[in-house]
Amino acid sequence: MxxxxxxxxxxxxxxxxxxxxxxxxxxxxxxxxxxxxxxxxxxxxxxxxxxxxxxxxxxxxxxxxxxxxxxxxxxxxxxxxxxxxxxxxxxxxxxxxxxxxxxxxxxxxxxxAAPLRGENEFLGRGVSYCATCDGMFYRNKSVVCAGDAPNFEEEVEFLRSIGCQVTVKRLAGLSILGESAVTGVRDAKGEETPCDGVFLLRASxxxxxxxxxxxxxxxxxxxxxxxxxxxxxxxxxxxxxxxxxxxxxxxxxxxxxxxxxxxxxx
Ligand SMILES: Cc1cc2nc3c(=O)[nH]c(=O)nc-3n(C[C@H](O)[C@H](O)[C@H](O)COP(=O)(O)OP(=O)(O)OC[C@H]3O[C@@H](n4cnc5c(N)ncnc54)[C@H](O)[C@@H]3O)c2cc1C
CATH class of the missing domain: 3.50.50.60 (FAD/NAD(P)-binding domain)
Structure with missing residues (x-):
């Protein structure tokens, strides 16, 4: 319709x-x-x-x-x-x-929310806003999820159900790392987590x-x-x-x- x-x-x-x-x-x-x-x-x-x-x-x-x-x-x-x-x-x-x-x-x-460091640069090259839309690209790979979307848990569960290894991080102070595509994230404490994709699941x-x-x-x-x-x-x-x-x-x-x-x- x-x-x-x-x-x-x-x-x-x-x-x-x-x-x-x-x-x-x-x-x-x-x-x-x-x-x-x-x-x-x-x-x-x-x-x-x-x-x-x-x-x-x-x-x-x-x-x-x-x-x-x-x-x-x-x-x-x-x-x-x-x-x-x-x-x-x-x-x-x-x-x-x-x-x-x-x-x-x-x-x-x-x-x-202001964009995270690296977010605009790697959008479409490892950064995604929707697990149920782009999750299949990361099947059996490592991904980081961060956000405050009302359906955050559902999206994380979906990624796990298709074989993604999911690490959940807080959005505050997160930086996205990579060269031609995402290779990992650095959190507010300076801890680095290697990954193939980052799902930013914000409410807005x-x-x-x-x-x-x-x-x-x-x-x-x-x-x-x-x-x-x-x-x-x-x-x-x-x-x-x-x-x-x-x-x-x-x-x-x-x-x-x-x-x-x-x-x-x-
Ligand atoms: C605590 C508080 C007190 C306030 N007091 C006053 C007051 O006394 N007087 C006054 O005039 N104003 C006040 N305001 C401001 C007023 O609330 C806003 O000006 C008004 O709500 C703006 O309306 P809006 O429809 O533009 O946006 P909003 O009310 O912010 O509504 C936007 C909606 O869109 C949704 N949305 C956004 N992005 C997406 C997306 N990608 N997909 C799906 N949904 C999305 C949001 O979740 C939200 O439900 C106050 C605001 C707050 C927070």
Whole structure:
């Protein structure tokens, strides 16, 4: 099935975009890590959200999700690994599945992690973000896994089940070593572990890694006045577009992104 809109990220920006899409009678799929596990969901009473003084993060996210569901928004839980415009469609990969939309809205929040030393250099040459996608390349080989993804244990278990020798490391202070391809990692204590591959299984992925060719500035996605990014059919909204990192701006941009994405589809 091809959706009218694919929305990556189930925070206030993404859920508002989805609600607006359904209000315009367009099909919408929100693909996200569990929205109720986001940092916002743990926020205590918020004083500055218009019309709802004292609302908690959890109340807000639950309310947006219920409203979206009632309007017919569909949800898919998972970590999005890539976003690729292809002619009249945008393809989004989630784990080992691929979904198709007429346009996509990136509502990723802020990517909290800076790339590790060696990560960009060895991406595709030993560094991977998805065990169930790339694991077979490392069958019966040594790999290192590090990350905070909700499905981290499952991904590690998958690698073990196909015969990988897995070492788990913490992300903090990890460096990736190699020459033409990965040969090992060095952890924060200086201990080196030889390996053939490194799986970085983070809950969020930096926008430029998610969508090759996407223009960013200071790590934030560049958008124009219609919330369009540098990639055709790809829009962005909320914290991932930059300051101010605030709720009211996120929901406003979510509405605008859906409006202009639908207009752009003709
Ligand atoms: C503790 C706390 C208190 C706050 N208090 C206030 C306040 O009082 N007032 C205020 O205005 N703002 C406040 N904020 C800021 C506010 O929460 C953010 O501005 C707002 O949540 C941004 O919404 P968003 O939809 O852009 O991103 P987010 O709410 O961050 O949602 C993004 C979602 O996308 C998911 N995601 C990201 N990458 C991927 C991927 N590759 N695959 C799948 N899913 C992905 C994330 O897991 C997350 O669920 C607070 C934030 C925190 C953490």
């Amino acid at each position: 091809k959706y009218d809109l694919l929305i990556v990220g189930g925070g206030p920006a993404g859920l508002t975009a989805a609600i607006h899409a359904r209000a315009r009678n367009k099909s919408a799929l929100v693909i996200s890590n569990d929205p109720l596990a986001s940092p916002l969901s743990k926020a205590p009473a918020m004083a500055n959200y218009p019309g709802l003084p004292g609302v908690t993060g959890r109340e807000l996210v639950e309310g947006l999700m219920a409203q979206a569901r009632d309007l017919g928004v569909e949800f898919k839980q998972g970590r999005v690994l890539s976003v690729m415009p292809m002619g009249e469609s945008v393809m989004v990969s989630v784990g080992s599945d691929v979904v198709e939309g007429g346009a996509a809205i990136l509502a990723l929040g802020v990517a909290r 992925i930096a926008p430029a890694q998610l969508a090759p060719g996407l223009e960013t500035e200071g790590g934030y996605i560049k958008v124009d006045g219609r919330m369009a990014t540098s990639l055709p059919g790809v829009y962005a909204a909320g914290d991932c577009t930059g300051q101010p990192l605030q709720l009211a701006k996120a929901v406003g941009q979510g509405q605008m992104a859906a409006h202009f994405a639908i207009e752009g589809m003709g």
